[in-house]
Amino acid sequence: MGIANDLERLAELHRSGAISDAEFASAKARALGETPQAARNAVMHWLHALRRSRTDAWLGGVCGGLAPATGLPAWLCRLIFVLLVACGGTGLMLYVLLWILVPRDDGVVEHGTGSFSST
Numbered sequence: 427m428g429i430a431n432d433l434e435r436l437a438e439l440h441r442s443g444a445i446s447d448a449e450f451a452s453a454k455a456r457a458l459g460e461t462p463q464a465a466r467n468a469v470m471h472w473l474h475a476l477r478r479s480r481t482d483a484w485l486g487g488v489c490g491g492l493a494p495a496t497g498l499p500a501w502l503c504r505l506i507f508v509l510l511v512a513c514g515g516t517g518l519m520l521y522v523l524l525w526i527l528v529p530r531d532d533g534v535v536e537h538g539t540g541s542f543s544s545t
Contacts, residue, residue, distance in 0.1 A: 429457060429458070432457050433454065433457060433458075436450060436453050436454060436457065437450075475495070476491060476492075476495050476528055477491050477528065477529055477530065477531035477532075478490070478491040478524075478525070478528050478529065478530045478531060479491040479493075479500075479531055480530060480531050482500050484504070485521075485525075486521070486524075486525035487530065487531070488503075488507075488521055488524045488525055488528065489503035489504045489507060491528060491531065492524075507520070507521050
């Protein structure tokens, strides 16, 4: 009954005028675990922009593509995958899945992403 109590307290604060409508809506969304639409859109944009690298590739370009997307250097991505391989093979499974599922960078970027194409 923790969430129900929290929502009731929020409603009381809202009725008393202690918090505004916007603050009430934001606090209610956080209490219910709802993600704001802007955050969902940012995650979806990041996932759609994720590409395997053509230039920084040792095997399939997965680490070279993850590096600019995450802000980590490519060598650190490679080290993480090697450590995950040593810890039960999880890294190998994850690498192969990303190799299959993430498309290769073709050099053409969609309009409005702020990046340039290599053509």
